Amino acid sequence: MTEEVLHRVESGVSWITLNRPEAMNAVTWDQRERVIGLLGEASADPGVRAVVVTATGKGFCAGADLRGAPSTAGGGSSERVAGDVARMIRLGAQRLITAVLDCEKPVLAAVNGTAAGIGAHLALACDLVIAAESARFIEVFVRRGLVPDGGGAYLLPRLVGPQKAKELMFFGDAVPAAEAERLGLVNRVVPGEELETTAREWAERLAQGPTRALALTKQLVNASLDGGRTAALAAEATAQEINMTTADANEGVASFVERRSPKYLGR
Numbered sequence: 001m002t003e004e005v006l007h008r009v010e011s012g013v014s015w016i017t018l019n020r021p022e023a024m025n026a027v028t029w030d031q032r033e034r035v036i037g038l039l040g041e042a043s044a045d046p047g048v049r050a051v052v053v054t055a056t057g058k059g060f061c062a063g064a065d066l067r068g069a070p071s072t073a074g075g076g077s078s079e080r081v082a083g084d085v086a087r088m089i090r091l092g093a094q095r096l097i098t099a100v101l102d103c104e105k106p107v108l109a110a111v112n113g114t115a116a117g118i119g120a121h122l123a124l125a126c127d128l129v130i131a132a133e134s135a136r137f138i139e140v141f142v143r144r145g146l147v148p149d150g151g152g153a154y155l156l157p158r159l160v161g162p163q164k165a166k167e168l169m170f171f172g173d174a175v176p177a178a179e180a181e182r183l184g185l186v187n188r189v190v191p192g193e194e195l196e197t198t199a200r201e202w203a204e205r206l207a208q209g210p211t212r213a214l215a216l217t218k219q220l221v222n223a224s225l226d227g228g229r230t231a232a233l234a235a236e237a238t239a240q241e242i243n244m245t246t247a248d249a250n251e252g253v254a255s256f257v258e259r260r261s262p263k264y265l266g267r
Contacts, residue, residue: 005034006056012049012207012266013200014042014105021057024114026065027122032092036099043104049266050206051103052199053126054110061119063140064093064150093118093150100125101151101222104215106206110199111177112192116140118150124185125155127218130199132192135177137185142172158225159184210248211266216240 006017016038018025042048055061100107100122109126116138123129123137141148148169156165160183168175180186190198206214216239224232243249248264255262
C-alpha cells in the first residue's frame with residue numbers, strides 16, 4: 001500500500017508530503033494523525049529546525065476525506081448523538097490546524113495545486129506560504145451548506161480582514177494564486193517547476209537561523225492577534241529575556257561585535 005504521508009529530514013528541514021494524488025490529497029483520518037505526530041516530533045527534535053508541508057500530484061489538499069474515520073457515536077452505534085459533530089471537529093480538523101500553529105519550528109506550506117476547505121486552512125495556518133501558479137484556494141464549505149471549520153473563521157479575518165473573509169466564505173469562489181498573493185494569503189507565487197526549489201531555499205534559510213528566536217517570534221506574532229497591547233508588550237519582554245539565555249543569541253551578539261557572519265546552531 002502506498003504510504004499516504006511521505007516524510008524525510010534533510011539539512012535540518014522536515015519535509016511532510018501528503019501522498020494521495022488520486023484523491024487530490026483529500027486528507028484521511030490516518031493522514032491527519034500522522035501529520036499531527038510529525039509536527040509534534042519536529043517541535044521536540046533539535047535536529048529539525050524548519051518544516052515544509054506539501055503534496056504530490058496536482059492538488060495540495062481537496063479537503064477532508066471522512067471515509068474510514070472512527071465512529072464518534074461510541075458503543076458501535078452509527079446513530080448521531082448531540083455533541084458528536086463538535087467532538088469530531090475538536091479532535092480532528094482543529095487539532096490539525098492547532099498542531100501547525102503551535103509547532104515550535106517555522107512551518108512553510110508549498111502549495112502545489114488546489115487547496116480547498118481544510119486544505120486551504122492547513123496552508124493558511126503555516127507561517128509562510130509559497131504557491132505554484134496553478135494553485136487555487138477555495139472556501140468550499142458554503143457549496144456543501146456547511147459552516148467553515150478547521151479554524152477558517154479564525155484564520156481568514158486575521159489575514160484579509162472581516163469583509164473579505166466573509167466574501168470568500170459566503171460565495172466559495174476559487175481564488176487563483178496571483179489573487180491570493182495580492183490579498184496576503186500567499187507570500188510568493190512561482191512557476192510550478194520552481195516550487196520545490198524555492199521552498200527548499202526558504203526552508204534551509206530558516207533552518208540556518210536562530211531556531212529558538214524564531215519559535216519565540218512565531219509565538220509572539222500569533223498571540224498578538226488575540227490580545228491587547230499590554231499583554232503583547234509583556235510577552236515580548238519575557239520572550240527576549242528567555243531568548244537571551246540561548247547560545248544563538250550570544251552568537252548573534254558576538255558576531256556583530258566581531259564583524260563576522262553568525263553561525264547559528266539552533267540552541
